[in-house]
Amino acid sequence: MPTTTIADATPATSGRWPVPEERRMVTVLFVDIVGSTALVTRLDPEDVRTLQRAYFDTVGEVLRRWHGVVEKYIGDAVMALFGARDSDGFDAYRAVRAGLEIQRALDRRAVAGGPRLRVRIGVATGEAVVDLAGARDGGHGAASGAVITTAARLQEYAAPGGVALCAATHRATAGLVEQRRVPSVALAGKASPVDVWHATALVRPAPVRHDGPFLGRRREMAAARDQIVRAVRDRRPRWVSLVGPAGSGRSRLLHELSRSVATVDAVAVRWCVARCLPYPDHPLAPVAELVRGFAGLRATDPPAWVRRRLGTALAGLVPPERLPAAGSTLARLVARPDGADPTDAGLAGAAALWREMLLALAARQPVVVAVDDVDRAAPEVTGFLRALLAEATDRRLPLAVVTAHRPQWAEPSPVPWTPVDLRPLGPVDSGRLLRHLLRRAGRPVALADRLLPLVGGSPGHAAAYVRSLVEGADNAADLPVPEPVRRAVDARLDRLDGDQRATLMAVASRVAACPAPTVDRLLDWAPGRARPVLRSLVALGLLAARPTGGYAVAEAVVRQVAYARLPRAVRAEFARRAAAAPPAGPAPVPAARPAPVPATPTPMTAIGAPAHHTPSLVTSRRSTGAPPPAAPPPSPMPARPPVGAPARHPSTLTPMTGRRPTDRPAPTASTPATSRRSTSTPVPTAATPPVVTAHPPAGARTAPAPNPATTRPAGERDRPSPPARPSRLRVVPLRSPWPSTQRPPASDPGSRCRGLAKAAGDAGGEVRWRAARDGGADGGAGAGRGRTPSVRAPARAAA
Numbered sequence: 001m002p003t004t005t006i007a008d009a010t011p012a013t014s015g016r017w018p019v020p021e022e023r024r025m026v027t028v029l030f031v032d033i034v035g036s037t038a039l040v041t042r043l044d045p046e047d048v049r050t051l052q053r054a055y056f057d058t059v060g061e062v063l064r065r066w067h068g069v070v071e072k073y074i075g076d077a078v079m080a081l082f083g084a085r086d087s088d089g090f091d092a093y094r095a096v097r098a099g100l101e102i103q104r105a106l107d108r109r110a111v112a113g114g115p116r117l118r119v120r121i122g123v124a125t126g127e128a129v130v131d132l133a134g135a136r137d138g139g140h141g142a143a144s145g146a147v148i149t150t151a152a153r154l155q156e157y158a159a160p161g162g163v164a165l166c167a168a169t170h171r172a173t174a175g176l177v178e179q180r181r182v183p184s185v186a187l188a189g190k191a192s193p194v195d196v197w198h199a200t201a202l203v204r205p206a207p208v209r210h211d212g213p214f215l216g217r218r219r220e221m222a223a224a225r226d227q228i229v230r231a232v233r234d235r236r237p238r239w240v241s242l243v244g245p246a247g248s249g250r251s252r253l254l255h256e257l258s259r260s261v262a263t264v265d266a267v268a269v270r271w272c273v274a275r276c277l278p279y280p281d282h283p284l285a286p287v288a289e290l291v292r293g294f295a296g297l298r299a300t301d302p303p304a305w306v307r308r309r310l311g312t313a314l315a316g317l318v319p320p321e322r323l324p325a326a327g328s329t330l331a332r333l334v335a336r337p338d339g340a341d342p343t344d345a346g347l348a349g350a351a352a353l354w355r356e357m358l359l360a361l362a363a364r365q366p367v368v369v370a371v372d373d374v375d376r377a378a379p380e381v382t383g384f385l386r387a388l389l390a391e392a393t394d395r396r397l398p399l400a401v402v403t404a405h406r407p408q409w410a411e412p413s414p415v416p417w418t419p420v421d422l423r424p425l426g427p428v429d430s431g432r433l434l435r436h437l438l439r440r441a442g443r444p445v446a447l448a449d450r451l452l453p454l455v456g457g458s459p460g461h462a463a464a465y466v467r468s469l470v471e472g473a474d475n476a477a478d479l480p481v482p483e484p485v486r487r488a489v490d491a492r493l494d495r496l497d498g499d500q501r502a503t504l505m506a507v508a509s510r511v512a513a514c515p516a517p518t519v520d521r522l523l524d525w526a527p528g529r530a531r532p533v534l535r536s537l538v539a540l541g542l543l544a545a546r547p548t549g550g551y552a553v554a555e556a557v558v559r560q561v562a563y564a565r566l567p568r569a570v571r572a573e574f575a576r577r578a579a580a581a582p583p584a585g586p587a588p589v590p591a592a593r594p595a596p597v598p599a600t601p602t603p604m605t606a607i608g609a610p611a612h613h614t615p616s617l618v619t620s621r622r623s624t625g626a627p628p629p630a631a632p633p634p635s636p637m638p639a640r641p642p643v644g645a646p647a648r649h650p651s652t653l654t655p656m657t658g659r660r661p662t663d664r665p666a667p668t669a670s671t672p673a674t675s676r677r678s679t680s681t682p683v684p685t686a687a688t689p690p691v692v693t694a695h696p697p698a699g700a701r702t703a704p705a706p707n708p709a710t711t712r713p714a715g716e717r718d719r720p721s722p723p724a725r726p727s728r729l730r731v732v733p734l735r736s737p738w739p740s741t742q743r744p745p746a747s748d749p750g751s752r753c754r755g756l757a758k759a760a761g762d763a764g765g766e767v768r769w770r771a772a773r774d775g776g777a778d779g780g781a782g783a784g785r786g787r788t789p790s791v792r793a794p795a796r797a798a799a
Contacts, residue, residue: 019502020132022565025486026143027082027095027125027169028151029068031059031102034118034160036076043115052076055117058105066098066279071142079151081143084130089246089491090278092125092172096199097279099123099163107161118161122154123199125168129567153187154196163199170197171483176278178203204299205277210255212463213436216429217253217422224253224402224420225260231400232264232366237392239385239414242404244422246488247460250404251275251372253422257402261368264398269366272358276376283378286371287351288333297334306331317360329353351380355388359397366398375405382411389414408495424457433459437466454479456555461485481560489561496540503533504542504553508562509574513550521581522574 040048059078063070068080083091099121106117126147158164178201184193224240231238242250258271274289295313297306310327318326333350361367385401392399434448455462464482506522507514519530534551537543544554553559
C-alpha cells in the first residue's frame with residue numbers, strides 16, 4: 001500500500017488516499033436501548049448475551065444496507081457514520097432511513113421467549129475530522145467532533161421507538177421525510193437550546209415548483225425540442241438525454257420542454273413524466289409513478305378509487321374483456337411499490353403490461369415518456385425504457401424518451417441517442433438570475449456582484465446562496481458555503497480517486513497558479529507523477545490550465561470546499577513545503593532598450609484641454625516591470641486610437657479609400673512599406689531614434705500633429721498669432737455605396753461603416769468615428785454594439 005507523509009514524521013499508510021485525514025461533513029446515528037440497566041439486571045448473563053447478539057445483528061444489517069459504518073459499540077449502544085469515506089449528497093437521508101428501518105426491524109424481530117426491545121435513535125449532521133483509513137466497521141476513534149456528542153445527547157430526547165433529528169439533518173431531509181417539530185431542548189455543554197425534530201415516516205415529494213425566470217437555456221431548449229418534433233413527425237423514436245451536474249437546471253428544462261412541445265402539427269402530445277427518488281425500496285417505483293401520473297392518482301388514494309380511475313384511463317387501450325384484469329394488475333403496481341419484495345414476479349408483469357399500454361397509446365397520439373434523475377434509478381427502469389424504445393422503433397410509432405441525469409451516469413448509451421449538455425450559465429444570465437432572486441427575497445440587489453463568482457453559472461447554487469442570505473447570513477463578504485452546495489461539491493469530489501482528490505486539495509491550498517513540480521513537492525511524490533493527474537482534472541472541468549504553465553481550481557466554490565477539507569496540520573505542512581522549494585533559477589535578462597528622448601509638449605487639444613506630457617509614466621512602467629497593456633483584438637471596423645497613442649493626421653483617417661494621403665511619403669528602400677491596417681509599432685533603428693509616447697489623461701482627445709507646411713519660421717514664433725478662424729466644416733450628403741437592390745446585411749454593421757468610409761474618401765473628406773448609442777439613428781442590428789462613422793468634409797473640399 002502507498003505510504004505518504006503529510007503532517008508529521010510518521011508515515012501515514014492508507015489504501016487509497018494520499019491525504020490520511022479530512023475534515024468532512026458527516027451524519028452520526030446513535031442507537032441506545034431504553035431501560036437497558038433494569039433489563040440486564042433481571043436477566044441471566046447468557047440471556048443478556050443472546051439478546052445483545054440479536055440486537056447487534058439486526059442493527060448492523062440495516063446500517064450496512066444503507067452504507068453506514070459502525071464506528072463503535074458502547075455497551076448496548078451503537079454509533080454509526082454516514083459519509084465518512086464516500087458521500088453521495090444523501091448521507092443524512094440514508095441515516096434517517098436507517099433509523100426508521102431499525103425501529104421496524106426490532107419490532108418484527110422479537111426474541112423467542114424474551115422481552116421486546118425498544119430503542120431511541122438520535123441523528124446529527126456536522127463537521128468532523130475523519131481518519132480515512134480507519135473509517136470502517138469497528139474502526140474505533142475514526143471520527144472526532146462535536147457532532148458525535150450531539151447525536152448521543154439527542155437520542156436521550158427521542159421517544160421510545162422514535163428518531164430525533166438536529167436542525168442540519170432536518171434541513172437536509174426536508175421534503176423527503178415526514179417530520180414533527182418538538183420543543184427545543186437544552187443539551188449538556190450547549191450554550192443555547194437546540195431545535196429538535198422527530199422523524200415519523202417517508203413522504204412522497206410534491207411536484208417541484210418552477211416560478212423563477214428561465215434564462216440562458218434557449219439553445220439547449222431548441223436542440224431538445226427539435227429532436228422530439230423530428231421523432232414525432234418522422235415516426236422514428238429517439239432517446240434525448242438532458243445531461244448536467246446537480247443544480248444545472250435539468251428538471252427546469254424538462255418542465256419547460258413539456259410545456260413547449262404540447263402539440264406537434266396541431267396534434268396533442270401526451271407527456272408521461274416520473275421522477276426517481278433517492279434510494280427507492282422497489283426498483284420499479286418510477287414506473288409506478290408513470291402510471292399514477294397517467295391516471296391522475298395519488299399515493300394515498302384508497303384501492304377502490306385506484307381501480308376505478310385506472311379503468312377509466314385504460315378504456316380504449318385494451319379490449320373490454322381484458323379491462324378488469326389489466327386494472328387489477330396495474331393497481332397492484334400503483335398501490336405500494338415502495339417496501340414491496342423486489343423479486344415479486346407480479347410487479348414485473350405489471351411493468352410489461354404498462355409498456356404495452358404506452359405502445360397502444362402511441363398508436364393513437366404522439367407520446368413522450370420522461371424520467372427525471374434517471375441516474376438514481378435501478379437497472380430495471382432503464383431496461384423498461386430501452387424495451388419501450390425498441391418496440392416503438394419496430395412499429396414506427398411517434399414516441400420519444402427523454403431522461404435527465406448527471407454526466408457520470410454509467411449506463412450504455414441507447415441508439416439512437418441524442419445528448420443535450422447543459423453548460424454553466426454565462427455571467428449575464430447568472431447576474432440576471434441573482435438579481436431576480438435577491439429582489440424577490442427582499443435583499444439588496446447589489447449583492448449579486450459578490451455572489452456572481454461563487455455560483456459558477458449554476459442556477460441551483462444561486463438559489464442556495466440567496467436562501468442562505470435570507471436565513472440569517474449578514475452579507476456575502478464572508479458567506480459560508482451553503483449546505484446544499486457543500487453536499488453537491490462533496491459528492492463531486494468523492495467520485496475522484498485518491499490521487500485526483502489529493503492533487504485537487506494541493507492546488508486549492510495555493511493562491512496562485514500551481515505548476516506540476518509544486519504539486520509533486522507538496523504531496524511528496526516522485527517528479528512527474530502529478531502531471532497526468534492534473535491533466536485528468538482539467539478534462540473533468542475541476543482545474544483550469546493557466547497560460548503561465550500552472551493550474552488553478554476552475555470554480556471558486558470547489559476551491560473553498562476542497563481547502564476546507566484539509567486539516568490545519570496538513571495546511572501548515574503544505575505551506576512549509578512550498579516555502580522550502582528551491583528557487584526557480586535566474587530570471588531572464590530583458591533586452592536593452594534605448595534611452596527615452598524627451599518629447600515636445602503637446603499643444604492644446606481640440607476640446608480645449610492641454611495634453612500633459614509625463615515622461616515619468618514611461619520610465620516608471622519600464623522600471624517596475626509591469627506588463628504592457630494587451631493589444632486589442634482585430635476588428636472589422638477601424639478602432640479609436642487608445643489613450644496615449646501618438647496623434648494621427650486627419651488624412652490618415654480615410655480607411656479603404658484606395659489613395660495614399662498626400663503628406664505620407666512613399667515607401668523607399670530605407671522605409672519599407674507597411675500595411676495601413678497594421679497596429680504594430682515600428683522597431684526603432686539607428687537611423688530612426690525611438691519615439692516616446694506621452695500618455696494624456698483619460699478622456700482627453702489628442703490634437704493633430706503640426707503640419708510642417710503651415711509652421712511659421714523660428715524667427716516669427718515670437719510674434720502674436722492672428723486670431724484663429726473657426727473651422728468651416730459641414731456635413732456632406734453621401735450617396736449610398738450599395739445599389740438600391742443590394743443593401744448591406746443588418747447583422748454586419750462593419751460592412752456599413754466600411755462602405756460609408758469609402759464613400760467619404762471618394763468625396764475627399766474624412767471619417768471621424770464616434771460611439772453609437774442604443775436606439776441611435778442607424779437603428780439597425782449594429783446599434784449600440786460598436787462605433788458608427790460621422791462623415792465630415794473640409795471647407796476646401798466643400799468649396
